[in-house]
Amino acid sequence: QTVVTQEPSFSVSPGGTVTLTCGLSSGSVSTNSHPSWYQQTPGQAPRTLIYSTNTRSSGVPDRFSGSILGSKAALTITGAQADDECDYYCVLFVGSGWVFGGGTKLTVL
Amino acid sequence: EVQLVESGGGLVQPGGSLRLSCSASGFTFKDHFMHWVRQAPGKGPEYISTIGSNGETTFYADSVKGRSTIFRDNSKNMLSLQVSSLRAEDTAVYYCVKDRSGTWSFDFWGQGTLVIVSS
Numbered sequence: 305q306t307v308v309t310q311e312p313s314f315s316v317s318p319g320g321t322v323t324l325t326c327g328l329s330s331g332s333v334s335t336n337s338h339p340s341w342y343q344q345t346p347g348q349a350p351r352t353l354i355y356s357t358n359t360r361s362s363g364v365p366d367r368f369s370g371s372i373l374g375s376k377a378a379l380t381i382t383g384a385q386a387d388d389e390c391d392y393y394c395v396l397f398v399g400s401g402w403v404f405g406g407g408t409k410l411t412v413l
Numbered sequence: 414e415v416q417l418v419e420s421g422g423g424l425v426q427p428g429g430s431l432r433l434s435c436s437a438s439g440f441t442f443k444d445h446f447m448h449w450v451r452q453a454p455g456k457g458p459e460y461i462s463t464i465g466s467n468g469e470t471t472f473y474a475d476s477v478k479g480r481s482t483i484f485r486d487n488s489k490n491m492l493s494l495q496v497s498s499l500r501a502e503d504t505a506v507y508y509c510v511k512d513r514s515g516t517w518s519f520d521f522w523g524q525g526t527l528v529i530v531s532s
Contacts, residue, residue, distance in 0.1 A: 305475075338517035342458075349508055349525055350458060355518035393457055397517040401472050402448075402460040 306330075306398045310405035316384045316412055324408045325376040326394030332375035337396040339377035341370060344407075345390040353392075354379060384412050415439040417509045417523030424529045430497035433526060435509030436490065443467075443487040446512035448519060449494045451505035451528075458508070462494060477503075499530045 307329035316322035326339060333339060335357050342350040352361040354370035357377065367382045377396070381388055389412040394405045421433040433449070449461040462483040463472040471483055482495045492509055506525035513520035 340516075340518035342519070344458075349522040350519075351522070352513070352518070352520060355513055355520075356516045359516075361520075391457075395460075395518065401463070401474055402517075402519075404450075404458050404460060407457040 306396075306403050308394060308396050308403045308405035310392075310394060310408045312406065313409045313411065316381070316388075316410065318384060318386060318412055320384050321380065321382045322384060322410065323373070324379045324381075324392055324394075324410070325373065326378070326396070326405050327376040328396070333372065333377045333396060335372065337377070337398065339370065339372075340395045341368075341377075341379045342393045342395065343390055344393065350393065381410075384410075386412050388412055415511065415521045417511060417521060419507060419509050419523045419526035422507065422526030422528045424531060425499050426532050427500055427530055429499050429530075430495065431499060431528060433494045433496070433507050433509075433528070435492040435523060437492065437509075437511070438490060440511065442485075442490040445514060446470075447485060447492045448510040448512060449483060449492075450508045450510050450519070450522075451503075452508070452525070453502070453505040456505075459505075461507070463512075464492070499528075501530050504528060504530045 309327045341354040344350040358370040416438045418436045452458045464483045480498045508525045509523040510519045511521040
């Protein structure tokens, strides 16, 4: 069973930079996993931020960026703002379907 | 404007079945794969099922395989999911999600419909 790992929580100061990661329980994440990132505020449906590793979805500010860092996918937020405080989920395509990470709860303070 | 409106959620007894529907508009429905993703209370989203643009290709997560059927009616821009043998762990908000063609990722999400499995 494929497990996608994310930091359960992270904290960043307003205006700061934070990098959230997305890994595999066994193996490395590559562009072939088609990593994507989703943002979810309480009570709302997820919103697509990044797809195909590093492509921003329409309307997403350029302070959100995606990449591969070492063996993991990464979401970097540059110049964090108060309304970035929410949950972030990565998703990997593993051949037989899609697997969500457990999510990272980001605190901006 | 893309819109996905789910319906069919509610309270269901364990062992029962449910049919969820999703009405799509604002895009060429027949050209897109579609997905169902669910999210249990306080948990992260979980991928459930996918259907190809013409309905001939389907995928299911292990958690629902064998007791779920995804189908679509392109003439009515409707996506559906039938789930049977429901159990408590199926309690979740079920989201209809539009595929982002060619990227193996999710594009637009509906607002979801809540399914509660309880006696």
